[in-house]
Amino acid sequence: MDTPVLKKKLGLKERYAAMTRGLHWDTTYQPMDKVFPYDKYEGIKIHDWDKWEDPFRLTMDAYWKYQGEKEKKLYAVIDAFAQNNGQLGVTDARYINALKVFLTGVTPLEYNAHRLFAHVGRQFTGTGARVACQMQSIDELRHYQTETHALSHYNKYFNGMHSPKHMNDRVWYLSVPKSYFEDACTSGPFEFLTAVSFSFEYLLTNLLFVPFMSGAAHNGDMSTVTFGFSAQSDESRHMTLGIECLKFMLEQDPDNVPIVQGWIDKWFWRGYRLLSIVAMMQDYMLPKRVMSWREGWEMYIEQNGESLFRDLARYGIRKPKGWVQACEGKNHISHQTYAVFYSYGAAAAFHTWVPEEEEMAWLSEKYPETFEKYYLPRWNYWREQAKNGNRFYQKTLPMLCQTCQIPMIFTEPGDATKIAYRESDYQGDKYHFCSDHCKEIFDNEPEKYVQAWLPVHQIYQGNCFKPGVDPTKEGFDPLLAVFDYYNFKVGRDNLDFEGSEDQKNFAAWRGDSVQGAKK
Amino acid sequence: MSVVALKPYAFPAKDVRENFPAPLLFIGWEDHLMFGTPVALPLPPDTPFGALGTAVLPGTYGYHPDFAKIDWTKVEWFKSGKPWKPDPAKSLADNGLKHKDVIRFRTPGLSGINGSCN
Ligand SMILES: [Fe+2]
Ligand SMILES: [Fe+2]
Numbered sequence: 001m002d003t004p005v006l007k008k009k010l011g012l013k014e015r016y017a018a019m020t021r022g023l024h025w026d027t028t029y030q031p032m033d034k035v036f037p038y039d040k041y042e043g044i045k046i047h048d049w050d051k052w053e054d055p056f057r058l059t060m061d062a063y064w065k066y067q068g069e070k071e072k073k074l075y076a077v078i079d080a081f082a083q084n085n086g087q088l089g090v091t092d093a094r095y096i097n098a099l100k101v102f103l104t105g106v107t108p109l110e111y112n113a114h115r116l117f118a119h120v121g122r123q124f125t126g127t128g129a130r131v132a133c134q135m136q137s138i139d140e141l142r143h144y145q146t147e148t149h150a151l152s153h154y155n156k157y158f159n160g161m162h163s164p165k166h167m168n169d170r171v172w173y174l175s176v177p178k179s180y181f182e183d184a185c186t187s188g189p190f191e192f193l194t195a196v197s198f199s200f201e202y203l204l205t206n207l208l209f210v211p212f213m214s215g216a217a218h219n220g221d222m223s224t225v226t227f228g229f230s231a232q233s234d235e236s237r238h239m240t241l242g243i244e245c246l247k248f249m250l251e252q253d254p255d256n257v258p259i260v261q262g263w264i265d266k267w268f269w270r271g272y273r274l275l276s277i278v279a280m281m282q283d284y285m286l287p288k289r290v291m292s293w294r295e296g297w298e299m300y301i302e303q304n305g306e307s308l309f310r311d312l313a314r315y316g317i318r319k320p321k322g323w324v325q326a327c328e329g330k331n332h333i334s335h336q337t338y339a340v341f342y343s344y345g346a347a348a349a350f351h352t353w354v355p356e357e358e359e360m361a362w363l364s365e366k367y368p369e370t371f372e373k374y375y376l377p378r379w380n381y382w383r384e385q386a387k388n389g390n391r392f393y394q395k396t397l398p399m400l401c402q403t404c405q406i407p408m409i410f411t412e413p414g415d416a417t418k419i420a421y422r423e424s425d426y427q428g429d430k431y432h433f434c435s436d437h438c439k440e441i442f443d444n445e446p447e448k449y450v451q452a453w454l455p456v457h458q459i460y461q462g463n464c465f466k467p468g469v470d471p472t473k474e475g476f477d478p479l480l481a482v483f484d485y486y487n488f489k490v491g492r493d494n495l496d497f498e499g500s501e502d503q504k505n506f507a508a509w510r511g512d513s514v515q516g517a518k519k
Numbered sequence: 520m521s522v523v524a525l526k527p528y529a530f531p532a533k534d535v536r537e538n539f540p541a542p543l544l545f546i547g548w549e550d551h552l553m554f555g556t557p558v559a560l561p562l563p564p565d566t567p568f569g570a571l572g573t574a575v576l577p578g579t580y581g582y583h584p585d586f587a588k589i590d591w592t593k594v595e596w597f598k599s600g601k602p603w604k605p606d607p608a609k610s611l612a613d614n615g616l617k618h619k620d621v622i623r624f625r626t627p628g629l630s631g632i633n634g635s636c637n
Contacts, residue, residue, distance in 0.1 A: 041525045188523070340555040377635040378553045385582075396579040398556040399545045399621070407556035408547075417636040419547060419557065421600055421621060429535060430599075430619040432545065445522045450532035457534045460543065460561045 019059040024127035038123040042188035044260075045253035049126030053244050056132055056237050063135060067142065070230050074146060077226040082153045091219040091287040093158070093506035094497055098285040099151055099224065100160045100350040102212065105177050105277060107147045108168035112181045113196065114140035120189040132241050136197075139234040150227040157509075158502050160349040160493040167349060170464065171486050172397075172455035173277075173341070175405045179452060180274050184267075186448070190249060191263050197242030199267035203308070205235060206300040207275055211282040211290055218288040250315040257316045266444070268320035269437040272329075273404040279334035280341065283363065284355060292366035297330040322437040325413050331367055332416055335375040336409045342382070343394040347479070349488055351497035354383045374416045391496055395479070397456045402431045402449055403438035410434045426450065534619070542618035544611065546571070548580055549597075549623055550630040553637045557621070568614050569607030585629040595625040 010018060027035050039046070058066075080086075090096065114137050121133030148164075155161040168174045184195040213228035249256045279293040291299075309319045320326075338352070345352040355363065360379065363371045382392050398407035412418045422433040426446045433439040442449045458464050462471060465481045483490050492501050506512075522528045536542060539561055547557030558579055566575070572591040580586045596603045599621060605614040616622070631637040 037525065042523055336555060343553075343555060374552070374636075377632045378637040381553065381632050381637065390582075392553075392582055394554065394558075394579075394582075396558040396560065399547070399559045409555045411552075417550065417552065419552075421547070421557075421623075423599060423621065427532060429532065430617075430621070432619070432621060447522045447528055447530065450534075451530050452533060454534065456559050457539075457543070460540075460559070461534075461538050462540070 016054075016057065016059055019061075020054060020131045021127045023131075032125065036123060036125045039125050039189055042190050042259065044190045044249055044256050046126070046249075047252055049128065051251065052126050052128035052248055054128045054132060056135055056241070058135065058237075060135075063138070067138075070233070071142070071146065074226055074230045075149070078150055078153070078223055081223040086221075086223055087154055087157050088506075088509055089220045089222075093502045094285065094351070094353065095219045095221065095287050096154060096158045096502065097160075097350040097352075097497070098212075098215065098281045099154055099221070100158075101277060101281060101285070103147070103151045103161055104164045104167045104171070104349065105174055106208075107144060107151070108165055108174075109177055109181055110140050110144035110147060111165075112178075112185065114138075114144060116181070116185045116192060116196070119185070120192055123189045129245070133193075136234075136238055136241060139238070143231055143234070146227055146230060150223045153223065157505070159489060159500075160351075162489075163487040166487050170455075171349065172459075173348065175453065175455045176277070177274060179405050180270055183270065183448075190245075193242070193245045194249075194260060194263040195267040195270070197238060198246045199242075199264060200271045201235070201238040202242035202246075203268065203305065204271045204275060204301070205239065206304075207296055208278050209235065210300070211278060211286075211293075211296060214290045215282065215286045215288075218290055219286055246312075247315075250312075250317065254316070261317055262444070264317065265321040265437075266441050269322040269326070269435075269441065270404065272322065272326045273406060273434075273438070276333045276337045276406060280337040283334035283366075284338040284359075289362060293334045294330040294366060297327070302327060321440075322435075325435065325437065328413055329410070331370040332374070332411065335363075335367070335371065336411070337406075339375065339378060340398070340407055340409045343392060344398070345496060346393045346395070346494055347483070349486070349493040351495065351500050351502065353497040354379060354386060370416065386496070386498070393495075397459060399432065400454050400456050401434035401438050402452055402454070403433055403441045405452065405454060406434060408432070408434050536618040539618070542611075542616070544616060545619065545621040546576070546579075547621070547623040549625040550636045551580070551583060551585065553583055553631065554580065557623070562611060564612035564616075565610045567608065567610055568605045568616075572607075583631075585626065585631065588629055589626050593627055595627065597623045597625070 009015075026032060033040070087096075117133045117137035117140060121130050121137050124130050124133070151161065168178055184192050187195065209228065209232075213225055213232075216222075216224035216228065246260065249260050282290070282293045282296065305319070305323075309317065341348055342352045342354075360371075360376065364376070385392060400407055408419055408421065410420055412420045420435055422436060422439040424431045424433070424439060424443055424446070427450070429450075431442060431446075431450070433442060455464070459478070459482055464485050465471065465478075466485050469481050469484075470476070471478065471481070480490065483494070488494060497503055534543075541561040541563045544560050544562050545557050546560065548554060560575065560579075562575065569591070572589065572594070577586070591607070596605055598616075600623070603622070605622075
């Protein structure tokens with residue numbers, strides 16, 4: 001009677017332990033440091049991996065079950081959306097251009113995130129961290145798929161959505177998100193988590209998610225809204241991973257603090273620059289506005305960030321270096337970014353347009369100190385010119401920042417009439433930057449950023465033509481050859497919304513006159 | 520500072536002069552933010568500096584109503600942000616311009632649409 005009875009089922013806690021940390025063993029044939037070569041060289045000192053708080057508290061079997069149910073619902077909505085011609089219910093066809101930017105700029109990042117979390121999910125010595133990263137890796141793969149499926153319906157009806165992955169690897173403005181991720185994936189695993197999980201997912205992600213999802217809801221795009229809801233529970237896990245990892249590093253050893261602070265400085269700025277494109281979509285590309293970029297910034301960054309960094313002060317962490325400049329930028333970056341896309345509207349796979357009268361009034365109201373003073377005059381001029389058939393298309397390629405790869409559109413702190421120019425000399429060459437912070441990121445690791453694949457420079461080096469193209473041939477048009485290399489359908493994907501195939505089709509499908517399509 | 524890496528870290532720079540058919544020159548027009556970004560142009564080193572205003576920049580900046588009014592003898596030049604006096608008769612190279620240099624110009628009296636720097 002003394003024989004212990006084996007429990008048939010493990011309790012929740014035991015089960016969790018068995019399926020996460022219980023899967024770990026210390027290697028004996030090979031030293032652990034050789035099996036896990038990457039998690040020490042960054043200088044982060046970990047004394048006790050058991051102190052890692054598992055942020056997800058989820059086992060794989062529960063994960064599959066839960067995600068499977070979520071996705072069944074999501075696909076039911078996507079199907080219904082397609083059956084009911086949901087694309088006709090959006091506010092107006094200009095809205096689709098925000099989706100094009102999302103599909104080509106953000107969706108491929110999900111796939112990259114999947115790859116990178118799979119990589120670091122192999123590299124940490126601690127099992128807790130490995131399991132968390134592996135689950136996020138699967139999340140990101142699901143996001144890549146569900147976003148692609150949710151948006152593929154629009155690809156049947158609208159231009160510019162046919163080659164997102166191809167474009168992400170080549171198109172000039174898409175090198176901004178692409179290089180952001182490649183910078184993160186060529187860092188060590190701790191920097192990677194500080195970059196993506198903390199600085200992006202924890203600190204900045206609301207700025208991306210909220211305008212997109214409420215923007216979709218406001219503009220009648222239920223397919224995207226449902227995708228957003230389905231991703232939201234994943235996002236909250238991802239945010240938890242970011243803050244847990246950060247606190248873990250800071251608690252393990254005081255020597256970790258300056259390293260982590262340096263990463264926060266760098267990745268806050270990289271993330272902030274990356275979000276310029278979201279700022280532009282929010283203020284200019286949603287026919288029905290949700291809130292301005294500035295309002296979102298104040299709510300999610302200035303308010304939440306204040307309390308976050310007050311909390312982190314006990315570890316010796318201060319606000320990121322670029323904080324003040326980023327806060328000043330809230331009044332400018334959406335205007336500067338959209339204006340440059342308007343100027344280069346011949347070279348983008350989405351449409352741009354002059355904001356309508358009441359949209360300009362909205363911008364004046366939301367940006368009382370800056371819009372009318374700095375930005376409205378160019379819109380008034382451009383509108384006049386466009387009316388007379390002289391729509392502005394800049395044809396000379398822009399100068400880019402070596403670090404963030406954005407054209408040099410950002411102005412001096414304290415003077416919005418002057419473009420900010422910064423430069424460094426390295427190995428006999430000059431390198432140029434949009435800001436003090438992009439310069440500092442370069443100066444800290446010049447060997448890394450001299451390898452940057454800057455699209456404008458690659459075009460001038462002749463590396464952006466399809467194989468077999470002969471640039472010496474009579475009548476060769478380099479720009480058209482570059483668009484061909486990008487898989488742009490010239491005249492359909494690019495140029496102004498006014499007069500576009502998207503505009504005409506949408507009006508015809510809805511039975512509106514072209515004029516009425518833009519309401 | 521430099522990259523922290525497991526192994527020696529040395530990779531070629533992507534944008535050295537040899538990789539381009541001609542040196543790159545970056546050019547910006549001050550007080551004209553209708554052109555929201557300076558531009559990048561590959562220009563043969565023997566291009567006369569004076570050709571910038573007459574042959575190179577009209578394609579880039581000609582859209583602006585101020586451009587036709589520019590008196591090129593009065594233009595103020597800056598190289599890497601510092602005042603600079605190029606000789607229009609000499610070539611870009613003889614004016615000391617090298618690959619990836621950045622120059623800007625100010626057009627006194629012309630500061631954008633209604634003086635708005637646009
Ligand atoms: Fe994701
Ligand atoms: Fe930058």
